[in-house]
Amino acid sequence: MFNSVSDIVSGIREKKFTPVEVLDFYYNRISRLERKVKAFISLKPYEELKQEALSLDKSHKGKLLGVPVAVKDNINIRGFKTTCASRILPDYYPPYNATVIEHLKREGAIFIGKTNMDEFAFGSSTENSSFHTTLNPYDLTRVPGGSSGGSAAAVSSRMVALALGSDTGGSIRQPASFCGVVGVKPTYGRVSRKGLVAFASSLDQIGPLSVNIEDSVLLLEVISGYDPGDSTTVKNQPSCIPSDGFRNLIEEPLTIGYSPALLEGGVEEEVVDTFYEALELFKKGGFKLKEIELPYLKYGLSVYYILGTAEASSNLARFDGIRYGLKHNSRTIKEMVEKVRGEGFGPEVRRRILLGTFALSSGFYEDYYIKACKVRALIQNDFFKAFQEVDMICLPTSPDLPFLVGSKSDDPLKMYKADLFTIPINLAGLPALNLPFNLKNGLPVGVQLIGRPFEEATIFQGAMFLERERGPFTPPAIEEPLTPHPRIEYGADSTLPLEEEV
Amino acid sequence: MQAYVGFEIHVELKTKSKMFCACPVPTYDLSLNKPNTFICPICVGHPGTLPSLNKKAVEHALKVALALNTSIAPSLFFSRKNYFYPDLPKNYQVSQHQTLLGVEGEVSFPFEGKINKVKIKDIHLEEDTAKLLYPEGKLKGATAVLIDFNRSGVPLLELVTYPFLATPQEGRAFLEELQRIIRFLGAGTGNMEEGALRIDTNVSLPDKNVQPGVKTEIKNLNSFKSVERALIYEIERQKNTLNRGEVLSQETRGFLEKEGITVLQRRKEEASDYRYFPDPDLPALPLEQPFLESIKFSLTSLPGILREELIKQGLKEEHAFSLTKDPETFYFFKDLVEVIKEIGEASSWILNEVLSLFKEGKTILELPFSPQELGEVILKVRQGEYTRGQIKEALKVSLDSNQRLNIILEKMPPSVSSSVEIYNLVVDVLEEERSAVEDYLVGKDQAFNYLLGKVIKLSAGRADPVITRKILEEELKKLR
Amino acid sequence: MKDFDYLLKLAALNINPEEKDRLEKEIFRIIEYFEELKKLDTEGVIPLISSIFFISPLTLREDEPKIFPERESILEAFSEREGDFLKTPPIEEPDAPPSPSINISPINV
Ligand SMILES: [Mg+2]
Numbered sequence A: 001m002f003n004s005v006s007d008i009v010s011g012i013r014e015k016k017f018t019p020v021e022v023l024d025f026y027y028n029r030i031s032r033l034e035r036k037v038k039a040f041i042s043l044k045p046y047e048e049l050k051q052e053a054l055s056l057d058k059s060h061k062g063k064l065l066g067v068p069v070a071v072k073d074n075i076n077i078r079g080f081k082t083t084c085a086s087r088i089l090p091d092y093y094p095p096y097n098a099t100v101i102e103h104l105k106r107e108g109a110i111f112i113g114k115t116n117m118d119e120f121a122f123g124s125s126t127e128n129s130s131f132h133t134t135l136n137p138y139d140l141t142r143v144p145g146g147s148s149g150g151s152a153a154a155v156s157s158r159m160v161a162l163a164l165g166s167d168t169g170g171s172i173r174q175p176a177s178f179c180g181v182v183g184v185k186p187t188y189g190r191v192s193r194k195g196l197v198a199f200a201s202s203l204d205q206i207g208p209l210s211v212n213i214e215d216s217v218l219l220l221e222v223i224s225g226y227d228p229g230d231s232t233t234v235k236n237q238p239s240c241i242p243s244d245g246f247r248n249l250i251e252e253p254l255t256i257g258y259s260p261a262l263l264e265g266g267v268e269e270e271v272v273d274t275f276y277e278a279l280e281l282f283k284k285g286g287f288k289l290k291e292i293e294l295p296y297l298k299y300g301l302s303v304y305y306i307l308g309t310a311e312a313s314s315n316l317a318r319f320d321g322i323r324y325g326l327k328h329n330s331r332t333i334k335e336m337v338e339k340v341r342g343e344g345f346g347p348e349v350r351r352r353i354l355l356g357t358f359a360l361s362s363g364f365y366e367d368y369y370i371k372a373c374k375v376r377a378l379i380q381n382d383f384f385k386a387f388q389e390v391d392m393i394c395l396p397t398s399p400d401l402p403f404l405v406g407s408k409s410d411d412p413l414k415m416y417k418a419d420l421f422t423i424p425i426n427l428a429g430l431p432a433l434n435l436p437f438n439l440k441n442g443l444p445v446g447v448q449l450i451g452r453p454f455e456e457a458t459i460f461q462g463a464m465f466l467e468r469e470r471g472p473f474t475p476p477a478i479e480e481p482l483t484p485h486p487r488i489e490y491g492a493d494s495t496l497p498l499e500e501e502v
Numbered sequence B: 001m002q003a004y005v006g007f008e009i010h011v012e013l014k015t016k017s018k019m020f021c022a023c024p025v026p027t028y029d030l031s032l033n034k035p036n037t038f039i040c041p042i043c044v045g046h047p048g049t050l051p052s053l054n055k056k057a058v059e060h061a062l063k064v065a066l067a068l069n070t071s072i073a074p075s076l077f078f079s080r081k082n083y084f085y086p087d088l089p090k091n092y093q094v095s096q097h098q099t100l101l102g103v104e105g106e107v108s109f110p111f112e113g114k115i116n117k118v119k120i121k122d123i124h125l126e127e128d129t130a131k132l133l134y135p136e137g138k139l140k141g142a143t144a145v146l147i148d149f150n151r152s153g154v155p156l157l158e159l160v161t162y163p164f165l166a167t168p169q170e171g172r173a174f175l176e177e178l179q180r181i182i183r184f185l186g187a188g189t190g191n192m193e194e195g196a197l198r199i200d201t202n203v204s205l206p207d208k209n210v211q212p213g214v215k216t217e218i219k220n221l222n223s224f225k226s227v228e229r230a231l232i233y234e235i236e237r238q239k240n241t242l243n244r245g246e247v248l249s250q251e252t253r254g255f256l257e258k259e260g261i262t263v264l265q266r267r268k269e270e271a272s273d274y275r276y277f278p279d280p281d282l283p284a285l286p287l288e289q290p291f292l293e294s295i296k297f298s299l300t301s302l303p304g305i306l307r308e309e310l311i312k313q314g315l316k317e318e319h320a321f322s323l324t325k326d327p328e329t330f331y332f333f334k335d336l337v338e339v340i341k342e343i344g345e346a347s348s349w350i351l352n353e354v355l356s357l358f359k360e361g362k363t364i365l366e367l368p369f370s371p372q373e374l375g376e377v378i379l380k381v382r383q384g385e386y387t388r389g390q391i392k393e394a395l396k397v398s399l400d401s402n403q404r405l406n407i408i409l410e411k412m413p414p415s416v417s418s419s420v421e422i423y424n425l426v427v428d429v430l431e432e433e434r435s436a437v438e439d440y441l442v443g444k445d446q447a448f449n450y451l452l453g454k455v456i457k458l459s460a461g462r463a464d465p466v467i468t469r470k471i472l473e474e475e476l477k478k479l480r
Numbered sequence C: 001m002k003d004f005d006y007l008l009k010l011a012a013l014n015i016n017p018e019e020k021d022r023l024e025k026e027i028f029r030i031i032e033y034f035e036e037l038k039k040l041d042t043e044g045v046i047p048l049i050s051s052i053f054f055i056s057p058l059t060l061r062e063d064e065p066k067i068f069p070e071r072e073s074i075l076e077a078f079s080e081r082e083g084d085f086l087k088t089p090p091i092e093e094p095d096a097p098p099s100p101s102i103n104i105s106p107i108n109v
């Protein structure tokens, strides 16, 4: 077992082991565990991966040399199928790479496969995937969170060293919390969205998932930066690497803001306890704590479900079965498009498209879309006011512990509330991360740190402190068969034929 | 025959790459011959693609917006217009709605010796759609649709006028001036037959209060002539309908080129619900003064301004107008003035000798000689080396044979300016044309020109007309 | 409230009747939840469209054409091809009776 990505890279560089040996280690775990966890939608064939690993041996440069990475299946890799976990994209092979993929390739990373997710990232459990539900490595009867549930579960079960997810309202942080891993939602505009299949363009960010903070810092640093291909990326970004760890904390203690009012009602006891335990550690370590008020945060849910669905209704209009994707024979084009969309999109996607269509439709635009934009401004203002007094804000990541598969899927509103603490951060465009903090009844609970725009370095600094003081985090103990299963080799063409085997 | 006339105009902006992607913008012919060749994931609406805005498109749009005196928005800002149609790869069009590039402008245009004005409602940038073709030639009855994305994402400028009271001819004059403005600014080719300038018009008769009445919209107009014909027909049709005691309905009509009539396409249904909202993929671009100033600099080249200057410098209005009919002619003229330093002479050469050579459709750019070459030759005429008649002939040969002017002139004998030679010619003509001489002597002045022509002809056009005239006058005086 | 069929039409979604009823109820229940925003006083608040919209201005791309090298893979993805064209079913049924709002016969003046 490798402790960190830098162990892998330096080990390869110092010729302690080869990229193929690293690959074999992880691929072996995939062979044994994937049938249980079902984190992936597609895997690259082993032989192909081996060839890639072999070709790396000679070059020996790159910050992610030989590091196996899993990629959420809404991020385009050239020539490798993107499905967004939707039936509407049964055979879409992107003719170009996402910018983050270009960055990772340059640094020598190896793409193991594409991970499961809620269809088009609409959901908090992966239960909205049209293929299968990923299971929580800590308890296979529970969900891994979502929508980047596959990426979180793959990292948690150590089937890969790193993963990419996307976060529109908590889709990296919440599954990271459920699966006991680190997940980062960068400042809006830090990471290029080019090649990320858009859900809500003003909220989406790609971010890292890893087993520790150090690895996420490394991965974020690699994928960050202005991209002429994404007009919403920001130039001259401050570095996300914490400069000097936490040495200066004694002389210049950082102030952590928290808001007890937000924990009243609807938050599970274990989550509240964990949150205060984390605050206690900060206090002991010399951080200053300060109560803050964020009065408009509670409206985040409504704002998010208006704006997020409005943008999604427009972003998903392109899936019509004409230029790519699901085909349908019909007598007229209108009939074809309506059938493709009616049959290709799952229930949650249809629901959100209709909500968004409503929010933009004539007569309702002002009262819904524009009103929500105004409240969004008030929410951002809440944070900016707080950041005049504090250096970072601490909140729970999710109000819930990982819940049982099927326990919320019948009630969309209940499911939407799982993102209560993560949504406002996307609305305000701030950076935030989940740090796995402890296990309650064997289930991971994380805390969330939120920073000023482009001050990822500060929240990394705080998180590294907590990570050190908290001590090692227990990885999931998935019962492993004594003899490994034969290698699962799903080509880029196949989705996992796992549903029947459970 | 006046009516309220309004126009909705789409101008293809002249850029090398498309509006939101780097795909080359093909020429009209190339685009027709190689479908789906100038395409990429962005202009075909693939998942995960994002727009990056072409600087040139913005500059062109601002040039036109400033030239039409619109007030420019404080920042450039795009919205999505959402509707499902197979020519729209994302099923939304990136356009402008909440904030438009320019509003409330004005265009001056010359018509029947006066300068008239049209008010511009708004001007904005948007992306072009893909092209739909029908195997059977038209939408109605087609068994399939063929889609070509070559045109998808080409930058368009949409321009909307307020309705103005005008005759069809006046409406046409406005459009022609607008086309000139676009061409002089270099913002577009303005070629209607290639779809680089697309015009929809709406017409309504004045009601009792002299306000625009019920209007009809006319589409499929692919030449200025068609616009004029459609307006003439439509005004007549509306009048006749009212005269019959029937009511007009708000509707869209198509113009049938061959028949010269408009036909009903659809009645106004409920307003389309385009669900416009700000495009979250494109942040605002503040349009700051220094940037706008640099663009204003290029506005000195507007045809109206150039015309005024030429008139001030002493040219006749109609000549100034002809010289500014397109930028190519004007800049040819300007370069010629550079060489021969005489504006009247340059104008006369271009209007009388150069433009008369062309048949419809040819442009001055196709001449096999430059304004500098022509200028040198004109200087030689001044020095008597050649006659104007000789050069006129040489220009024609040059164009027909596509040979340089110099080469043709080398083969031509120089002009006859020696007095002795011309004297001999004059004497010969006077000898032969006795009766014409008689006529002249009894006071028929027109006989002089006849005799002059004879002398020039005898010299095979080489005799210098000024010297010839002088000698002929002297010799005739002697006979008195 | 908006007619649900109207929304389905705008969104180009064909949904079977049983599901339609359920979906309609769900949608309007969620929209009801959104009503909580109505009571908030947002007088004078500038709508926030995106967090960076007015902080980080748009960068313009120089007008330099570049050919996309993988044109063929775009064409391969087309639902149907005719040569290099993308082929789709017609916009109207070819043998459809003339719809009342469309009249293509010339009108005599
Ligand atoms: Mg338009």
Ligand SMILES: [Zn+2]
Residues within 6 Å of the ligand: B018, B021, B022, B023, B038, B039, B040, B041, B042, B043, B044, B153
């Ligand atoms: Zn393109």
